[in-house]
Amino acid sequence: MRLSVLKLAAAALLAAVAVAHAAPSHPDLSGYWELMRTIPQPDPELMAKVAPDTALLMDTGATEFPRGEYGGLKLRPEALKQAQAWKPQDDMSLSKVCAPPSIVYAMQGPFPLRIDQGTELMVIRLEYYDMARVVFLDGRGHLPADAPDSKVGDSVGRWDGNILVVDTTHLEPATITNNGLFHSNRIHVIERFKLSADGRTLYATQEFEDPQTLENRGVRFLAWEKREGRYIYPYDCDPSYALNYGKPGQ
C-alpha cells in the first residue's frame, strides 16, 4: 500500500516536471528599472510592429515639448482648441497639483519603476505618483465597457515570442504631452516590452490611438536600465506645494 502511494507520488512529480518543461518559458522582466537618460535608437524589432502612420514622439524622459508642439500628433479641432486655451497656471492649485497623469505620460517620465512578474499577472509599480499597474497574463479579456476608468486603466498581456504585449483600455482622461494636449477615455494603448540579450536593458514601445482627440496614432520608445540594490521611494505627493508656486517673497 505504502509502495503504491510512493509510486503515485513519483508519477505525479514526473508529470509535473514534464509539464514544467513543456510550458513556454518567457523572459523575466522583474526588477528595478531606471529610465535611460539618453534613449538609444529605437529597437528595430519593436518599431517594425508599430502601425503605419504613427508619429514617434521624441519627448521621453526629462525632455518636454514647448507649448504648441505635439511631436507629430495630429489633433482634432476640438482638442487643438482646448490645447490652445490651456492655462498652465490653472494646474498649480491645491486640487490639481497632486492629480496623477495616466500611464500615457507616467511611463515615459524620468522616474524608476519596479516590475514583479508572475505567471498569471505582473505588477508594475511606478515611483511617479505611487502608481501601481496590474497586467493580467491569464488570458482574460478586458473589463466590460461600463466598468470604471482609472489612471492605470485595465491591462491584459500576452506573449508574442519574447515580446510582452500589453493592451490597456479604461483610462481616465489625462495629459499626453504635458502642454495642454489631453487624451479622452477612448484612448487605447498597446505596449510592447522586450528584454535585451544580457537582461540589463528593458526596451518598450508605447503606442496609442484616441479617435476622439487624435487623427493619427502616436508612439514613444522607452528604455530602462536594471539597477541592483535600489528601491522605489514613496511619492506621497504634497499638495501644499501649490501654495508656494509662483509666489516668491511670501
Added chain:
Amino acid sequence: MRRLAIALAAVAAGLMLQAGPAGAHHSFAVFFDQEKIVTQSGTVKDFQFSNPHGVLTFVVAKGGKEETWKAETNAPVILRRLGWSPDILKPGDKVTVEGWPARDGSNYLRLRRAFRADGSPVGLPIGAVDQK
C-alpha cells in the same frame, strides 16, 4: 523607407525640443526659460522637501534691502538618490543657488545646483544619478 522618414523627422524634431531637468510635474518648458541661468546667494529661510517638487526659500541681500527668492527642486524622490535629505539645508545656512529663471520674471527659479558658503556642492549634481 516610410519608417526611416518617420525616424529622421522625429530626430530632427527632437533637436528642436526643450530638454528640461528631470522630474518635472508641470511643464518645465512652459514655466522656465532654459536659455538662461541665474545665480543668487543668500540665507536659507525654509526648505520644503516634498513631492512633486521641493522648494527652497532663501533671502538675498541687495543694496541694503532683502529679497525673498524661491528655488524649486527636482522631485525629492530623485534627489534622495543624489544624496539629498529633508535636513540637508537648514534655516540660517548660507547658500548659492544656480538655476533657470521663471518666465514671468518673478523671484522664482528652477534649481540646477546649489553650493554652500565654502563652495562645496549640496548633494550630487543633477545628472550624477547615472552613477552605476
